[in-house]
Amino acid sequence: MKYQIVIAGIGGQGAVFLVKVLSIASALANQKCLGTENHGMSQRGGSVSCYVKIGDFYAPAIDEGQADLLIALEGNEALRNIQYLSKDRGVIVMNAPKNFPKVDFETHSIDAFKKAKAKEFPIDALNVYMLGVTLALDTHFPFTCKEIEEAITAMNAKVAEKNIAVLHQGMNDAKAVK
Amino acid sequence: MKQILMGNEAIALGLIHSGVDMLSGYPGTPSSEILGNFQKFRDKFKLEAYAQWATNEKVGFEVAYAGAISGKRTCATMKQVGLNVASDPLMSASYIGLKGAMLLISCDDPGFYSSQTEQDSRSFAKFARIPVLDPSTPQEAYDMVKLGIEFSHQFESIVMLRPVMRVSHAREICEVDDSLYVKANQGNFERNIPRWGAVPPAGRFRQGLEQIDRLEAIKLWNWEHLIEPKTHLLKGSRVLCLTSGTGDGYVKEAVSELGIDADILKLDMPYPLPKENLEALFVKYDKVIVFEESFPCIEEQLSSPKLYGKLTKHVHLIDEFSKDKVLSAFAKAGVIEPNHAYQSEKYNKELPKRPPNMCPGCPHRDVHYAITKTFKKKKSIYTSDIGCYTLGLNQAAIDTILCMGASISMASGFSISDPDKTVVATIGDSTFMHSGVAPLINAVYQNHKFVLIILDNSTTAMTGRQTTPERTNPNQIDIKRIIEGCGVACHEYVYEQDLNKTVDFMKSLQEAYKTATAPVVAVVREFCVLDKENAVGRLGNVVVEVDEDKCVACDSCITNYKCPPMHYNDAGKMEIDPFLCAGCGSCLDVICPTDAFVKK
Numbered sequence: 001m002k003y004q005i006v007i008a009g010i011g012g013q014g015a016v017f018l019v020k021v022l023s024i025a026s027a028l029a030n031q032k033c034l035g036t037e038n039h040g041m042s043q044r045g046g047s048v049s050c051y052v053k054i055g056d057f058y059a060p061a062i063d064e065g066q067a068d069l070l071i072a073l074e075g076n077e078a079l080r081n082i083q084y085l086s087k088d089r090g091v092i093v094m095n096a097p098k099n100f101p102k103v104d105f106e107t108h109s110i111d112a113f114k115k116a117k118a119k120e121f122p123i124d125a126l127n128v129y130m131l132g133v134t135l136a137l138d139t140h141f142p143f144t145c146k147e148i149e150e151a152i153t154a155m156n157a158k159v160a161e162k163n164i165a166v167l168h169q170g171m172n173d174a175k176a177v178k
Numbered sequence: 179m180k181q182i183l184m185g186n187e188a189i190a191l192g193l194i195h196s197g198v199d200m201l202s203g204y205p206g207t208p209s210s211e212i213l214g215n216f217q218k219f220r221d222k223f224k225l226e227a228y229a230q231w232a233t234n235e236k237v238g239f240e241v242a243y244a245g246a247i248s249g250k251r252t253c254a255t256m257k258q259v260g261l262n263v264a265s266d267p268l269m270s271a272s273y274i275g276l277k278g279a280m281l282l283i284s285c286d287d288p289g290f291y292s293s294q295t296e297q298d299s300r301s302f303a304k305f306a307r308i309p310v311l312d313p314s315t316p317q318e319a320y321d322m323v324k325l326g327i328e329f330s331h332q333f334e335s336i337v338m339l340r341p342v343m344r345v346s347h348a349r350e351i352c353e354v355d356d357s358l359y360v361k362a363n364q365g366n367f368e369r370n371i372p373r374w375g376a377v378p379p380a381g382r383f384r385q386g387l388e389q390i391d392r393l394e395a396i397k398l399w400n401w402e403h404l405i406e407p408k409t410h411l412l413k414g415s416r417v418l419c420l421t422s423g424t425g426d427g428y429v430k431e432a433v434s435e436l437g438i439d440a441d442i443l444k445l446d447m448p449y450p451l452p453k454e455n456l457e458a459l460f461v462k463y464d465k466v467i468v469f470e471e472s473f474p475c476i477e478e479q480l481s482s483p484k485l486y487g488k489l490t491k492h493v494h495l496i497d498e499f500s501k502d503k504v505l506s507a508f509a510k511a512g513v514i515e516p517n518h519a520y521q522s523e524k525y526n527k528e529l530p531k532r533p534p535n536m537c538p539g540c541p542h543r544d545v546h547y548a549i550t551k552t553f554k555k556k557k558s559i560y561t562s563d564i565g566c567y568t569l570g571l572n573q574a575a576i577d578t579i580l581c582m583g584a585s586i587s588m589a590s591g592f593s594i595s596d597p598d599k600t601v602v603a604t605i606g607d608s609t610f611m612h613s614g615v616a617p618l619i620n621a622v623y624q625n626h627k628f629v630l631i632i633l634d635n636s637t638t639a640m641t642g643r644q645t646t647p648e649r650t651n652p653n654q655i656d657i658k659r660i661i662e663g664c665g666v667a668c669h670e671y672v673y674e675q676d677l678n679k680t681v682d683f684m685k686s687l688q689e690a691y692k693t694a695t696a697p698v699v700a701v702v703r704e705f706c707v708l709d710k711e712n713a714v715g716r717l718g719n720v721v722v723e724v725d726e727d728k729c730v731a732c733d734s735c736i737t738n739y740k741c742p743p744m745h746y747n748d749a750g751k752m753e754i755d756p757f758l759c760a761g762c763g764s765c766l767d768v769i770c771p772t773d774a775f776v777k778k
Contacts, residue, residue, distance in 0.1 A: 010532060012758070019349060020182075020349070023182050023349045023350075023351070024182055026351065027180065027182050027351050032351065033182075033349070033350065033351055034315065034348060034349070034350050035348060035349040035350075036344055036347055036348040036349065037347050037349070038291060038347070045532060045535050045537075045538070045742030045743075045758055046532050046533065046534045046535060047532040057427075057431065058314070058315070058426065058427035058428075058430045058431055059314075059344075059424065059427030059428045059430070059431050059499075059501070060315070060344045060345075060348035060349075060350075060424075060427070061344055061428075061498070061500065063500055063501045063502060063520040064502065064520050064521050064522040065519070065520060065521065065522035066520065076529050076530055079525040079527075079529055080525065080529050082523075082524065082525045083522040083523060083524045083525075084522070085522070087522070101527070103525070113757070116757070117756070123757050
């Protein structure tokens with residue numbers, strides 16, 4: 001299998017956490033995995049992008065036109081990274097308002113900020129929420145819900161229960177707007 | 179045993195599995211997590227090992243080197259820019275050699291993700307005449323740490339490991355050793371004055387000759403153990419790609435995905451190279467292309483009319499590698515037709531700019547604001563330094579940034595070259611300890627008149643909140659007493675989230691400057707908002723909103739204060755993003771000319 005994921009967001013949203021979860025999930029699914037994350041200058045509020053390459057790869061960075069999936073924790077960051085998506089296979093899962101610009105890819109969008117403002121889920125779990133949305137809507141996503149749950153538990157067992165609840169909330173909300 | 183490891187974790191584990199029990203360094207992205215992870219593993223496995231941050235890279239190197247000449251297995255960690263600071267001891271240590279083992283880890287940053295310059299530490303290894311290992315993935319980094327330590331011991335030479343950001347901050351499922359047999363190794367310094375006492379010239383000359391002999395032996399070892407076994411796997415294409423480090427991954431992927439007919443030979447130790455043996459391989463090929471990041475380290479050691487690379491302008495000279503750059507090099511060398519398989523259209527409409535910015539609630543923002551409010555831009559020069567406060571650039575509160583400690587020495591220089599302006603220097607506590615003390619002594623010694631503000635949040639915030647000297651030993655090392663020890667008064671201000679008070683403090687410095695004959699030095703006692711221990715109870719809990727009737731969209735707040743939650747809404751008025759706001763309430767104070775910020 002070869003599957004490449006770009007995770008985009010702004011500093012403080014937990015993109016790096018998703019890289020860790022997905023690399024653990026790869027190990028659980030017996031797949032090779034190479035990922036990379038930007039540290040250092042990406043303070044809170046700055047753009048952050050991370051890559052996860054699952055399968056037989058040698059270079060950690062994803063090149064333009066190659067990614068199967070773009071998970072964007074913020075809509076504009078999806079647009080900023082759109083060149084990484086494969087023209088044939090690329091899918092976007094993003095947190096964006098309803099009146100967001102249309103792009104030429106299969107796009108699944110949910111207004112997670114609106115839901116967080118209405119206190120439907122805690123904003124610091126936005127990353128896990130969007131992972132739930134991805135599980136529900138990206139039909140080619142290479143992991144099952146169970147594998148992701150196991151990975152979240154392996155990451156940090158103490159907060160796993162809360163995170164898994166948000167994961168399912170993301171899945172349910174996504175199915176509802178579909 | 180398989181483990182999911184980030185490159186820097188893999189390196190730390192490799193050090194432990196190699197029996198290294200003495201580690202010293204200075205933080206710098208992308209190297210910072212090596213020492214922290216080493217401490218984590220040490221505590222987990224209950225090992226006896228020294229692993230501490232030093233005041234700067236030169237000091238860190240020298241501590242680790244002393245351990246190595248006493249026969250211990252040691253390591254110094256830093257980033258490429260830090261190696262500049264440590265280059266002084268490195269050059270001599272390379273002559274003298276060692277008894278135990280020492281790995282010098284210098285992490286490079288191709289693409290300038292978090293550095294001022296794109297340097298190639300391999301070139302420094304070449305300059306210092308020490309062998310360098312160039313890993314391409316976390317797994318290789320782990321393996322090469324173990325190889326490097328053994329090799330260092332065998333050849334009595336410092337060995338450099340040069341991971342780049344895409345190795346240090348990559349994550350991979352790695353195969354690592356199962357169990358630990360590590361126990362603390364005992365150092366025992368044996369007196370040998372002609373060897374360890376570096377006085378020129380007689381002894382040095384002999385050591386210089388020994389160094390050259392050692393290099394010849396390492397070249398041969400490089401050929402016999404690392405390169406020659408791989409040559410049997412070459413398939414006999416017309417084109418040979420010589421790769422090193424991360425360059426290898428990009429070439430491998432591009433060649434296999436696009437079916438390009440080329441042989442790939444990865445050089446694990448890019449210096450010193452067995453030139454004659456390698457060039458003998460070229461006979462079978464029409465073209466040899468060198469893919470390496472960042473400088474032409476391999477290319478400079480070889481010569482052949484068949485050679486294509488950076489020196490011949492076939493490979494890019496600056497920025498991180500990518501598969502698109504690999505294809506471009508193949509095309510320029512006439513191996514393939516121009517190919518744009520790895521190019522895609524960007525979104526071409528305007529997007530919100532998100533330059534790196536200080537965290538919401540960060541005291542540095544208030545200090546920079548107060549400086550520009552008090553010392554007017556036209557009549558002042560703002561020198562600054564390396565750390566989070568460098569992001570005061572966003573507030574136009576910084577005019578110069580050069581390297582660690584330079585804010586103070588450059589303030590000295592400007593006070594002489596442009597004496598009509600007030601020079602205001604800013605520097606963090608960690609950077610001050612790293613290389614600010616010597617320039618302060620110089621400034622007092624020479625009676626240079628400027629304002630120096632030391633921003634003391636008691637942590638190395640930018641690289642991930644590593645400890646600083648005064649944090650670990652607050653009763654012994656104190657910035658105020660260092661300043662007083664230089665013979666000048668220390669103006670002290672304990673930061674509060676009332677911006678008016680910070681501005682008032684700045685005005686008191688301005689008053690002191692009027693009659694001063696030496697530097698006016700101040701320390702602002704701050705905290706880092708991400709520092710759980712210190713920030714507790716010091717961050718406010720004020721929810722601020724904007725009175726849209728009062729907001730006249732004058733840009734004053736986002737130009738001079740520039741807090742991340744501030745943005746314009748659809749109505750063209752300022753709005754505070756509740757998900758980003760830290761609740762410090764500083765914006766309620768002096769920053770809005772129409773008082774549009776109000777408590778909710």
